[in-house]
Amino acid sequence: MAREAERGTDSPLPRSADVAQLAGVSRKTVSRVLNNEPYVSDEARRRVLDAAEALGYRLNHAARALASGRTRSIGVVALGTAGYGTASLLVHIEQAVRDAGYALRVVNTPDGGPESIAGALESLLEQGVDGVIVSEPFVKGEVSVRVNVPVLFIGAPPAPAFTASRTLSVSVGAHELARAATEHLLDLGHATVHHLSGPRRWYATTDRIEGWRAALAARGAHEPPLLNGDWSAASGYAAGRALASDRTVTAVFAAGDEMAIGLIHALREAGRRVPEDISVVGFDGNPVFAYVSPPLTTARQPFEAAAAEGIRLLVHAIEQPDSEPAPASDPPVELVVRGSTAPPPSLRG
Known part of the structure; x- marks a missing residue:
């Protein structure tokens, strides 16, 4: 801003009128900006916010609550x-x-x-x-x-x-994300996809199971029996030990990233390579798992x-309790493809 404001330690606390004077706008405009109301130009909004910051002005929420x-x-x-x-x-x-x-x-x-x-x-x-x-x-x-x-x-x-x-x-689009994760593995050429779910009483678990099932049904793929986990890496490890001996398993979608990491650890201990033998996809989008080996492919929650x-x-x-807001927009669907997924061995010769 062209103007600067200085206030000594003994000066009174700034008022909305002070903000209006420094910004060159009306007190009504200051009120609209600080209450995040519409019908204020971008330029006026910027000047008010700059003036409020320069003066150290804060809304008096207690007074507003009383009013x-x-x-x-x-x-x-x-x-x-x-x-x-x-x-x-x-x-x-x-x-x-x-x-x-x-x-x-x-x-x-x-x-x-x-x-x-x-x-x-x-x-x-x-x-x-x-x-x-x-x-x-x-x-x-x-x-x-x-x-x-x-x-x-x-x-x-x-x-x-x-x-x-x-x-x-x-x-949060869990159904669509689960479907995208499953479709990614089917697109790579896997005949079917096993699913390691979360606890069955969670709505999040139900959404992911339904998305997985929808993707399999749309492609006419066989639906394998569900594996149940509890979101922990330990439950993923237990599922990995159960799957490792089944040489027909080539792809697993885990309903949580931590379960996916435990699953991969168990598979590798049993001599099953990821992704060369079995591809694994997680769910959540935890950025830490971009730095494990192999980096985890995951469905990122928005x-x-x-x-x-x-x-x-x-x-x-x-x-505005008497009016309807604009409808909610659909959440984005983002699959982060990394090194834990690849075509099945049968397609790589």
């Missing part, structure tokens, strides 16, 4: 785990909530069961949140609770026996896009 009856906070119910998928989604939720001008309040559940989720929701409602996000990857069973604010489900449909002023949902889209819908429901 509006809202706390400008959003609560999230999350599974208490440091797993890559759950943690990555939570990071992007926090960023999207902050970008929307809200504070985030998080309650973790120990097991993701209906009673734990109901208790977490009650805790958030007692804190007066304006909306709630349920990013639990599994909610099977009734969650008997009444919620008087909008609720957003990410990656799962609204839970049964769940009463809210409004329920919203966004997909955590950032899902969080941004979900928060857009939730904030609209909070701030």
Whole structure:
């Protein structure tokens, strides 16, 4: 900016009027920019933000809460785990909530069961949140609770026996990603694809199984028996030991990257080469597994896009409850092809 602002330690805190004066705009324009409202030119928005930064101006959220009856906070119910998928989604939720001008309040559940989720929701409602996000990857069973604010489900449909002023949902595209992973292996020439699933009570597991089955059915490929894991590398290792002796197995789609790594380790211990003998695809897109041997082919979940889209819908429901937002866009489908997949031995001579 052409103008600079200086403020000594004894100066009063800057006001919106000070921002308006420095930016050369009206106080109404400052309000619109800082509340992320439309109908402001890009140039005016830039000047206001630059002026606010130069003055060290911060919105008085407490005053706004008193005036509006809202706390400008959003609560999230999350599974208490440091797993890559759950943690990555939570990071992007926090960023999207902050970008929307809200504070985030998080309650973790120990097991993701209906009673734990109901208790977490009650805790958030007692804190007066304006909306709630349920990013639990599994909610099977009734969650008997009444919620008087909008609720957003990410990656799962609204839970049964769940009463809210409004329920919203966004997909992470797990079905489409699982189908793309399976199709990649079929496109390489594998006659069929085995699937190592996650725990059966997770919605995430169901979506991936259905995507795998759809891809096999569309190609007329035989559907092998399911292998069940629990997302851990140890469960992948156990599945790999079970598969290693079956010389007809040439391709495996694992529902999680960590399970895929455990699977590969067991196969290689048994003398089965990856990808020369068996191709393996993971799921999540953990960037760490680009640096294992072989680098893991994986279906990358669109955590950032899902969080941004979900928060857009939730904030609209909070701030404009009588109008419908623009429809949610389809999540991107991205398969990251690396060194763990190749054509089957029969096609390589």
